[in-house]
Amino acid sequence: MEKREIRRFITDQLNQLEHREQKEQQIYDHLFALPEWKNAQSIAITLSFRNECATEPIILKAWELGKQVVIPKVMHQEMRFFEYLPNSPLIETKMGIREPDDQAVERSLSAVDLCIVPGRAFTRQGYRVGWGGGFYDRVLADYHGHTLAVAFERQLVSAFEVEPFDQPVQQIVTESEVVVCQ
Template sequence: MSSTIKVAKQSLRKAIAAKLSLLSPKDVLAQSSTVSHLVQELAAFKSSQLVALYMSMPGIEIDTLDLIRRCFEQHKTVYLPSCSDEAGKPMKTMRFLKVGSFDEVLALQPRGKYKLREPTEGVDAMLLGSIDLVIVPGVAFTKEGYRLGHGAGYYDRFLSEFQLRFDKKPFLVGVGLADQMVDSLPIEPHDWTLDEVIVGQ
């Protein structure tokens, strides 16, 4: 990463964080409900049986719990991320592990740098090549489908490996709060473009 792009990305992350810090829990909840509804209206979501989602960070991301619950209600297979953040390892990795029920989701324990609830066991989607759709988090998005992540590179590496192994990619849906939509982003060759971006209103 060039130093100029790195600085630009860090600056934008700080600016977005400042905006999100002003949102009330009520506002986040309302936007989360809107996003959950809009995602469920997507044809790609309706046709997907194998869906990868994520456990959101409170207050600074769309609350994904309702969408996860809806997936189980619609008898979809649900995968959640489990991230490797071990000291001494040069490359952090992320696996998507199958979670069997919504009760199992609620019982997950916080792990890793961001203290997110993550599964520690379950069928690894990478071993099966079995993901139809991925709900992708981010710090910022553009309407063209560009995304700025938190900087760890988990999703870019996972998607690159998935495509290399199976010669296909899942349908990618970025979800966020209204303040996370921007006009443009500093982009690098390894950054993946999303198929759809849905933000709150």
Template sequence: MEKANLRRSLLKIRQMLPKSEWQEKSDRICTHLKSSSLFQEAKTVLAYFSFRQEPDLKPLFNDFSRRWGFPRCVDDSLAWHLWQPGDELETNKFGILEPLANAPILDPSQVDLILVPSVACDVRGYRLGYGAGFYDRLLTLPEWSNKLTIGVVFEFTYLVEIPIDQWDRSLTGVCTETGVKIINKFLGEQLNNV
């Protein structure tokens, strides 16, 4: 199945999840992330605000032991801004919440972990995004290409294989409501040697 059809099909299924099931699965994802060594060792984490029934990560954001960064769409790229609960947000042209433009910007060197929103991920660590290429472009930039990344999806969108293009990059791991799966062994080994 081509990317566009697969994306459309999976988004439709995700939108049909009952609110209570969506929240329960989201809460379990947060629990697994909190207990993951990738997350526990990260001091600065990039995340996202849930949109169109993506897994809801809000329970994580009250953890003041780490710094949180969230994206702002700037033309065809993402700028990462510091954010903490209570800071003001605005809605961008896609309908997604983002920090205000005057919020402090995070330098890539400060970032330890990126929680990547995804429509689907596969067992090889490849993700199916929303089609605009924001994360694809980000993760190929030299200053971002070696960051630890976890795709966040519901288990029904953790697939054996998704179609990939030459620019797609495998993530370090994937988190669903059943747990965190480390995919990229090299980065996982690097983490264990820290």
């Protein structure tokens, strides 16, 4: 399958997902038990989009534990990260993605301990199909912290064409397991 077909297939799979809240809670339970989560003083995470696993509970837990949270914003075809606090104003892009407003304080991703990477589909080797902009692949090329993705089991696929610039995540946390990649 081509990446465009995979995106469409996974969207259909996620639209049909039953017991979503229960499965999300299982994902959170697995995530919060990981040493990479426990040891992280700062996390980078996206605000969930469309029918992805909800990230708000992860952000709330991070704040509760005193972790710094940063979220991405695309500016001039480049992804940059900004501090996200409980009262931070957000703006919505044309695609419906919520991002920090112009008053947000920029933070370097290299100073972040754990980057939770979004995606539509994943292989067990950690490669991902995103929305097609390549933004995460570019920022992860120079990132040396820990990377993982939270995803429903249905988002795991056997294979797709991996391109030279694709950056895999180190772990994928699903409702049924933590996949250690590579």
